[in-house]
Amino acid sequence: MTEYRLDELARQAGVASTTVRLYQSKGLLAPPRLVGRTGWYDDSHLRRLQLVARLQDDGYSLAGIANLLERWQEGQSLDALVGVEVELDALLGERNTVTLTAEELLARFPAGSMTPDQMQRASALGLVELTDEGTFRVADRRFLDAGAALADLGVPIADVLDEWEALVVHTDEIATRFIAVFERDLMPADWREGLDDEAAQHLAETLGRLQTLARHVVVAGLDASLARAGRARLGELLPEATDPTDPTE
Numbered sequence: 455m456t457e458y459r460l461d462e463l464a465r466q467a468g469v470a471s472t473t474v475r476l477y478q479s480k481g482l483l484a485p486p487r488l489v490g491r492t493g494w495y496d497d498s499h500l501r502r503l504q505l506v507a508r509l510q511d512d513g514y515s516l517a518g519i520a521n522l523l524e525r526w527q528e529g530q531s532l533d534a535l536v537g538v539e540v541e542l543d544a545l546l547g548e549r550n551t552v553t554l555t556a557e558e559l560l561a562r563f564p565a566g567s568m569t570p571d572q573m574q575r576a577s578a579l580g581l582v583e584l585t586d587e588g589t590f591r592v593a594d595r596r597f598l599d600a601g602a603a604l605a606d607l608g609v610p611i612a613d614v615l616d617e618w619e620a621l622v623v624h625t626d627e628i629a630t631r632f633i634a635v636f637e638r639d640l641m642p643a644d645w646r647e648g649l650d651d652e653a654a655q656h657l658a659e660t661l662g663r664l665q666t667l668a669r670h671v672v673v674a675g676l677d678a679s680l681a682r683a684g685r686a687r688l689g690e691l692l693p694e695a696t697d698p699t700d701p702t703e
Contacts, residue, residue: 456497460486463495467503468553468583468591474503481520482506504551552595559590562602563611572611579619625672632668636661 464471477483483502486493509519559582560568576582581601583591592598597618604614640660642653 457487457494458496458500460493460495463499463503465553465589466500467507468551468585468589469503469507470586473586477503477506477516480516482516482523551591551593552598553585553589553591555589559592559598562598563605567605567611569611572615575615579615579622581618628668628672632664636664640664 458466460471460474464474467474474483478485483499483506486495486499488494506516506519509522510516554562573582577584581593581597583593585591601611601614601618605611641657
């Protein structure tokens with residue numbers, strides 16, 4: 455089990471050290487394990503910080519989050535609470551956040567390709583966030599890796615951001631359709647009457663599995679669409695050439 459000092463935990467979670475102390479004072483975060491005068495935090499503290507951040511992103515106040523966690527905790531063992539927390543973390547999206555200095559972030563891209571205007575636009579799109587400590591928190595490492603790889607291929611950062619902004623419209627629509635499937639076919643008919651702890655955890659697990667299956671379906675569909683579009687376009691450009699996207703060639 456990985457353990458962290460306060461400053462390291464804050465860095466991993468992409469928050470200020472004072473924020474960690476604030477959450478502890480409000481009962482949102484368990485106290486650390488004390489060894490002498492040194493407090494040691496572990497991955498459960500990191501998951502809780504990430505969960506609180508996601509709930510805040512979804513519009514919950516700190517007081518509302520505290521009440522939500524308190525309701526989960528009533529009558530539950532610690533193991534049960536952690537189980538629900540992990541499922542909800544997956545449900546809300548494991549974004550693999552990474553925190554970098556400005557120099558570290560710019561170094562990921564070809565020199566001069568990431569301008570201040572493009573950084574501001576990336577921030578407006580929710581891809582990167584300036585922290586209280588002056589570092590940059592990237593919402594999902596995959597965005598960073600893919601964006602840097604596209605820039606290395608020669609795609610301008612402005613075009614990468616254009617495509618991301620357009621893509622979100624379609625992914626939001628896809629997500630809405632899958633959530634409709636969840637509500638129509640998987641949620642119990644009497645859910646409005648309230649769910650006990652076991653039923654709530656089962657529902658979170660079910661939605662987590664649906665999320666995984668939806669991801670597989672979307673990737674498979676995108677692969678097929680890219681192959682069709684690629685074959686058609688190559689056929690127009692190189693009518694006599696062998697199609698490199700055809701696995702039978």
